[in-house]
Structures are given as C-alpha cells and as structure tokens.
Amino acid sequence: MKAIINSDSLVLLDSNHRSVKEFLPELKLKITSCKDDSPFEFVVLEAMLMEMFSSLDDRLAELGQAAEDVLHRLLDPQLFSVDRGELHILLQHSKSLSEFHSIVKDIEATLTDVLDSEEDMADMYLTHFADTGEYRDEEDIEDINNILEAYLMQAENMMSEVQTLRDSIDQSESIILINLDSQRNVMMRLSLQLEMGVFSATISGLIGMAFGMNLDSSLEENPYAFWVTTGCMMMLCGLLWKRLLSILFSSLTRSPPPRRLTPPTSSRSRGR
Template sequence: MPSLLVREHAILLNLGSLRAIAMQENVYIFNYNRKGGKAFIDALLPRLNPKTMNGGPSMPFVLEVVEAALHSRIQRLEQRLWDLEPRVQALLEALPNRLTGDILEELRISKQRLVELGSRAGALKQMLLDILEDTHEIRRICIMGRNCTLQKNDEMECSVPLEKQIAEEEEEEIEMLLENYLQRCESCHGQAERLLDSAKEMEDSIAVNLSSRRLEVSRVELLLQVGTFCIAVGALVAGIFGMNLKSYLEERAVCPLGLYLYASVFFLNVWLMFAF
C-alpha cells in the first residue's frame, strides 16, 4: 500500500518501487536503480535546475520532492494505461468474429494487467484522499523547517508573522497540488475500470456463445443416437424374420397383423428420428 508519512523533520514516501526520505535540503532514495527510483530522479532533477524555473518562485525542496514522486508514479500508471487501451480495444473488436486460443489468452493477460493497474491506481487514490481529509498532516508539512507550532485546534502559531502567512499560502498550494494529482489518479482508475468491465462483458458473451455451440453439438449427438437406435431396431426386426430357423410362419399365408406391426414400428422409428 502506498503511504506518505509526515514526521517532524522529514517525510517518508512509499510509492511501490519508490521509497525515499525527504528532508529540508536532502532526499534519500532507496533502490534508486529500480524503475520507480529512476523515474523519480528524472522528474526531480529538472525541477531543481535553475534554468528551468524561468525566474519564477520555486516551492520548498520538500514539496518539490513530493510533487516529483507523485508525478512520476501517476505518469507510470498513465503510461501503462495508454499501452493497454489500444490492445484491449483491438481485442474487443476482433473477438466476436475470431474465437482463437491466442486471442483468448491475450484477453486473459490484458484483463489481469487491468486488474493490477486498477488496484494500484485505487490504492494511490485512497492515499491522496486520506491526506486531503487530514488537514493536520498538511499543516505539519507547511511548518516543517519554520519556527512554528501547531496548537490543539490545529491552528498555526509562528514567531514571525511573515512565516505564518507563507505557511498558509503553502497549505493552499499543497491542497491544490494534491487535488490535481487526485483527479489524474481518478481518471486513470476510472478508465482502467471501464476497460475491465468491457473485457468482462466480452468474456460473458464468449461464454454464452460457446454454451450455445455446445448445445448444438449435444443436439446433433442426440439426433445421431436416436437415429442409430431406430436403425438398430429395424435391423433387429429384419434379422429376426431373416434367420434360417423355422418359425412356421413361412408355411402360412401372409399375416396382415405382422405386416402392420412391422410397418408401425418402422414408421415410429422414422418419426422419432426426425422429431429430435
């Protein structure tokens, strides 16, 4: 589960493959050679370059680290979604007419990846919601590195009035920052859920189609079994009358009752065969 924990002099970040400790002037990255660590470094370094600031005011270093971490994480989720979406759409268009083992296996793999992506995006969304609902944690970030304290009612008390004003402005900026990434995360999570629902509906349609085909095969098998039974009964009656054993029927005249009985059995078998 992703987490962002605020301490007195540092912020602990745990965003999957990215684990870091952000302080006032330093950031310590664990497993920096993993994908999450590399993406975080690529997002953070341009923010710290004076040439890319365009002369505008910069945020405190801690906030730069937090924004870079959130940006790199959500950007990776969005990139995975962009890679999966055209593949899933192509599968949904091809599946009604092409039911092959390779396509069905690819649909299963894509569905599994969508479940994983939706789970990660949902966990990150929940983390951002929890932080936005907890104003105490946001104000703890704002007073970090300043001569300010939080009262019991979460009111900031600073020794210098200017620092309190700057902290309050940063609080609004942090809230806007978190809301921005929350919207991106919700968009990614919602799109993944929609694609997953479409894949599940396609699986249900395929299951119904295969069930209908199995019923057709079972009907043909039953028809063949009934036909075989009818032919076997006719062959049995013909075999009885064709045996080289004396039954004393051959010495009598033609028996209309036996003829009618044989004809009735024959037509009954034919009716049964076509009835199924």
C-alpha cells in the first residue's frame, strides 16, 4: 500500500487494488471515530501501519500452519519412507518464509532509520507546520516516537517468530535425513546378510557338487548317504553364515583403541 499523506488529505496511489478498496471503509471509520487531538497524519499513518501488520500477521499464521502440517506428516513415526512431494512442499514453504522474513526485515530497517533521525520525526508533524509555519521541536516528538516504536516491536516479534519457524524446519530436515540414513543402513545390512547367506550356501553346496560327479564310491549303495550329506551341507551353511555374521557385528561394534596421552615433561625434568 503506497500513499502520500498531507496534513488534511490522503492520496492512495493504488486505489483500484482490492486490498486498498477493502481498507478504505476501515480508514474512514478510524478517522471519524478519532476523538482525541491526534493530528490527521498520525491517525492515517497508524491506521495504515495497523492494516499492514494485520495482513502480515495473517500471512505468517497461514505460513506457520501450513509448515507445521507438512512437518507433522513428514515426522510421522509410522511412515517408513518420505514422500518427495511433501519435501517439495516443505521447500516451497521454507522459501516463502525466507521471502516473508526479508519483507519484515525491510520494514524493521525502515522504522529503525526513521527512529534514529529525530529531524525526520520532527518533520512528520505536518499539522503543526500548517498551523504555525514552523517545524516541530526535535525534543517534542514523543507522539510519533511512541507510534513507531510500538510497530517496530511488532516487527521484531514477527521476525523472531519467523526465525523460530525456520529453525524448526531446519531441525526437522535434519531429523528426516537421520531417519533416511538409518533406513538406508538397515537395508544395506540386510543386503549384506543375504549375500553372506548366499555365499555360505554356495560354499556348502560344494559337497553336493562333489557327490554329483560321475564317480563311483561305496556311498551310492548306502540308503542314508543322501540325508547325511544334506544334513552336513545345511549344518556347514548355518555355521559358516553365523560365523560371518559374528565377524560383521564385531567389526561394527568394535570401538577404536584409546589414545595414549604422553604426560608433559616439565622444564625442571628436562634440565636434569
């Protein structure tokens, strides 16, 4: 919303915009209901600031609710995988929060610059200049100072809320990445265990390959040779797989040896 404020008039530059048309009745009501001796320019300025921060509060609440809904769905412990569509939506919300943060930061910087300049605040007393023909004393600017400080505090609180939301999104992204890494490690460990089982079965199958050759031996006549050979193969496969798993788990859980610290030698011992 852009406007030119005079001591007794207001010029809205975007009067055909929908938000400006919706704001005009509230502005007229604010001006007519003002019963104190506040100058016209201060009433209009405060009404425009109030409208601007009200729209910013609504936008922040909308962004915060949307981001929290996405984070709630992504951090659901019952989900085994992460939906890429939800991650894309979360990225869009993060970008929107960054843009919103930039807007509020610019507003905060503008209010801070005006508050730092007592001369600029004294020049904002347009009614006083129109009535007396003199500029306001820089030591008597408490009214405009209180108005600007109040909205500067709102801008700072809003930036704090935006930063809290951004930190929450960053922490949630870290948790999501940790969960994905954990799931990836589980799948890799399962794949490695299956490969060990296939390797063990292949090694134990050499016994069957030896018996399957066209070689004559006395074991062909024994009715229990097949079952004994099969049992030995299964037993060898199980023992070999168990041994490989124990080697794998011991290598994963093995802690590095403690580093030995050499005590410092004093200058007196070195001298001796």
